[in-house]
Each structure stands twice: as C-alpha cells, then as structure tokens.
Amino acid sequence: MQYKQNSEGIKVVKIGGNIVDNPEALSSFLIDFQKLEGKKILVHGGGVMASKMAINLGIKTTMIEGRRVTDAETLKLVTMVYAGWINKNIVALLQKDGCNAIGLSGVDANCIPATKRSTCPVDFGFVGDTTPNNVNTTFINDLLEKDIVPVFCAITHDEKGTLLNTNADTVAYTLSVALSQIAKTTLYYCFEKEGVLKNVDDPNSIFLSLTKEEYQNYQEQKIIAGGMIPKLFNSFNAIDGGVSEVLIMHAKNILSQKGTRLTRSHETIAK
Amino acid sequence: MQYKQNSEGIKVVKIGGNIVDNPEALSSFLIDFQKLEGKKILVHGGGVMASKMAINLGIKTTMIEGRRVTDAETLKLVTMVYAGWINKNIVALLQKDGCNAIGLSGVDANCIPATKRSTCPVDFGFVGDTTPNNVNTTFINDLLEKDIVPVFCAITHDEKGTLLNTNADTVAYTLSVALSQIAKTTLYYCFEKEGVLKNVDDPNSIFLSLTKEEYQNYQEQKIIAGGMIPKLFNSFNAIDGGVSEVLIMHAKNILSQKGTRLTRSHETIAK
Numbered sequence: 448m449q450y451k452q453n454s455e456g457i458k459v460v461k462i463g464g465n466i467v468d469n470p471e472a473l474s475s476f477l478i479d480f481q482k483l484e485g486k487k488i489l490v491h492g493g494g495v496m497a498s499k500m501a502i503n504l505g506i507k508t509t510m511i512e513g514r515r516v517t518d519a520e521t522l523k524l525v526t527m528v529y530a531g532w533i534n535k536n537i538v539a540l541l542q543k544d545g546c547n548a549i550g551l552s553g554v555d556a557n558c559i560p561a562t563k564r565s566t567c568p569v570d571f572g573f574v575g576d577t578t579p580n581n582v583n584t585t586f587i588n589d590l591l592e593k594d595i596v597p598v599f600c601a602i603t604h605d606e607k608g609t610l611l612n613t614n615a616d617t618v619a620y621t622l623s624v625a626l627s628q629i630a631k632t633t634l635y636y637c638f639e640k641e642g643v644l645k646n647v648d649d650p651n652s653i654f655l656s657l658t659k660e661e662y663q664n665y666q667e668q669k670i671i672a673g674g675m676i677p678k679l680f681n682s683f684n685a686i687d688g689g690v691s692e693v694l695i696m697h698a699k700n701i702l703s704q705k706g707t708r709l710t711r712s713h714e715t716i717a718k
Numbered sequence: 719m720q721y722k723q724n725s726e727g728i729k730v731v732k733i734g735g736n737i738v739d740n741p742e743a744l745s746s747f748l749i750d751f752q753k754l755e756g757k758k759i760l761v762h763g764g765g766v767m768a769s770k771m772a773i774n775l776g777i778k779t780t781m782i783e784g785r786r787v788t789d790a791e792t793l794k795l796v797t798m799v800y801a802g803w804i805n806k807n808i809v810a811l812l813q814k815d816g817c818n819a820i821g822l823s824g825v826d827a828n829c830i831p832a833t834k835r836s837t838c839p840v841d842f843g844f845v846g847d848t849t850p851n852n853v854n855t856t857f858i859n860d861l862l863e864k865d866i867v868p869v870f871c872a873i874t875h876d877e878k879g880t881l882l883n884t885n886a887d888t889v890a891y892t893l894s895v896a897l898s899q900i901a902k903t904t905l906y907y908c909f910e911k912e913g914v915l916k917n918v919d920d921p922n923s924i925f926l927s928l929t930k931e932e933y934q935n936y937q938e939q940k941i942i943a944g945g946m947i948p949k950l951f952n953s954f955n956a957i958d959g960g961v962s963e964v965l966i967m968h969a970k971n972i973l974s975q976k977g978t979r980l981t982r983s984h985e986t987i988a989k
Contacts, residue, residue, distance in 0.1 A: 504774055527802035530805070531798035531799065535825055538823075539875045542825055543879035548827075550826050555820040557813055557818060607814055608814035
C-alpha cells in the first residue's frame, strides 16, 4: 500500500482498566510509553474504576456478556470517570515528563462519531458502535504531525447530542484501522497478562504468534475461549482492515514487545 | 496594537455553573453561542453540579471567601464533573448542530499551565493560579484557524503531574489576556443576572457601562459589593492586560449583548 502521509508509522496502544486502576503500574507504563518511537496514540479503558465509583454513588452495575449496560446514570458516571478523572490524570502524568499529550473523547473535534446500538436483541442502553471510515483522521493526523500525543477515552457520540459509551478495545480497533489508511499502523493491546495463553492456568503458555486461521482452529478446539475472544475478534478485524500487526501483551512489556504477535500470515511474521 | 495573526478578533465567553446546571438554559445558550460570528472560545464553570455530586458521594464541600477548598477527593470530583460530564456534554450539544467543538482542560496540549497556590494564608488545597504569558496560544490559535471551537473547563495542572482546580472566571481572564496578544479579544462573562447592578435588590438597575475609575468609586461607596467584586477585578485586569472590552451579562443576552460593558475609558465605549 502507498501511504499518502505519515510514512514513519503510527502506534495505537490500548491499556485496560486494571492498569489504569493501579497508580504504580500506570506510572511505570506511561514512562515506557513515552519511549516508544514515532507517532503514537494511547487509548485507555477504566471499567474497574467506573465499577468502584458506581458503588460509591449507589448505581447498580449490570454486565451482559462482559459488556456494561449503560443507562442514563451510568453514562454520566462513565463519562465522568473515563473522560474526566482517568483521561486528564494520564495527560497530566505524560505532560510531567514533557510528552505533549492531549486528552480526547470521540466527541471532541468529532474524532469518533458512533451509532447507538440497536436495542434488539439486547438493550445495552447508551452504547455506541463505531466505523473506521467515520473517524476524523485529518484532525488526528494534524496532532501527530505536531508531535502531540492523543490520549483517547472510550466515550463517543451519535452526532445528535448524545454521548455514548464504547468498548475501549473497539475504539483502539476503530482508530487503528482508520489510521492504517494514511500510515503503516500497529495496534498494541496491553493488559495484565503476558499474551494469549494456550493454557489459561499456565501464565507462561503464551502463543508467540497467531494467524487468523490458527486462531479459528484453536477457538473451535476451545483452546482459546472466554474473555480473549472479543479481543482477538477485534485484532483480526483490525488486520483485515489494514493494520499491519497487532500485539497482545502485558503492559510492562510495551518496549520489549514480548507477547502474542498477530498477523495476516506467517509470511508477514517472517518479514 | 498591531496583531500578528487572527485580525478578525476572538471572543472568549464564560458561562457559570447555574446555566450549566439548567439543561434548558444551557441548550438555549449554546444555540445562541453558535451564532456568534468569528473565532470563539467557551469557558464553563460547574460549581453547582460539583456541589450536588459532592453530596451524592458524601464529600464535604468547604468554601472560603466563596472559593472551593480542593482536597484530593474534591480534586477527583471536580475533574470528573467539569472535565468529564459537563465538558463532553457541552461539546456533544455543539457538535449536534454542526459546530466543531473540542473539549479541553488546561492540561491538554499544555494549554494552561498553572502554579499550585501557596498554602499561606489560606490552604485552598489543589488550586491553581494561572499566568496569561504561560498559555499555549499557538495551539489554541491553530484550532481557531481551523474553525474548531475550544470549550475549556477550569481544570489546569502544575506541569509536575498534578491536576489543579482553577476558578472558571480566572481561566476566561487568562485565556482572553493571552489571546489579546495575537488578536483583538473580547471577554464575555455570562451568568444569571442582567449585568452589574446599582441596587442588588433591583434587577433592572444595570450599569450600562463602567470604567475602572468608576468601578473603584462605586466600590469605595459600597454600591458594588459582594460576589461581583472578583468578577470585576478579573474584568479590569483583563482590560489592563490587553483585552478590548469585557461584557457582563445574562447568558440569554449573548447575541443582543445587553448588559454591562466595561472598557478602559468612556472614549473606548464611544468608539
């Protein structure tokens, strides 16, 4: 593919709620993140902190298939926690070390418009589904060209005045596919495990690499199951959408890039 | 003064917590705000909503001389409410009508660095004082040049990793003085009263105009007193700092510009 702009490549890094909720892990991760060379974007979750705040506010958390049901009160809660406290706190920590970060949600400069999910078969409430083609890549690329690091929380909007809660993995997927149209883009899913495990009880049983075909075989054999499925689904969708490769790894390994490397085929890995 | 850039002028509009807390008033204001011609910036408060949320979370609100004391819990609370819910909600409402707004705090792209206020004589906690010279006018002007409307909440940072709570009137003052170095800048303080009143019990007794000298005389005579003093102090500081004029008015009058007009001298008003 010939890239029109930003040929040096873009890294989209997603960190999960468990890292965000642990001040030491977050601080340590952010120091490493700054050392990543080239243009980069951070996407953060915050579900752990949102669930704690929900308890403080007496708001009931309802999860269906691992996804938060977002009623009006929960939308306010997650917008406060994700776009407010977590997002600005991360930006402040990056700015401390001279990394010129900017905190954004999908509503800001209309970066990530979304569509409220159909209430059928399950009504998830104010939840937004995103499409890479709708991302405002011009604005995001302008920031990257100025060496500004966008830090996205997973709040989007419907362009009709309503904020929407979106899965942070999905936001990272959406941004990386959109940006892969203008530059070689790599997606990093960082969480509290070492990678995709062959045996969920053995933290050392990491797949070093996976192609879509292998993944589908392992899934059929139930070797890969549970919470890993949506992450891998997003990952291979990202690769199908144009992202060069996806790395699933522990946040502490962002610089060594030790983890599970997902690519289109083994040929791509060999390169 | 010769302006280097952006000669068409910039309007910095500040809305207070009472408008922000009233969905109808806010919606109506935002429709009018979009009709304001030229480059513009919105700065919003949110104290009323923060105080309500403090009650929900069992956090005690302490005010000294009308200013919120910001301990660690309160800092988290105001960041959630101001930078999260209020800021993103306003941006979503503006985007709905095609106004390309972006929600920002002072930490984002290091727009407004601040200094934590001395704990002597009063320890206000995590409160930031700002200096117009430190504002990142280059970044803000880049947004304005792209017809993007910055929407600022009053959260700043100390550049050492700590967020700070700042008075929203002060943020509006700081931005307007900073921007007056690159363009003719007008500052609008919009709140729930018609302007500066001669008689606090008579809502129609509005000063149509005030110079600094007149204000000082009225203050000495105790005709102007109470909560109006800090707003007028900021206003005349803004004029001394280079802002062309300041309008203090009801939010509903943003288009008619009916209210109290503050300028350097009556000659400036006559112009």
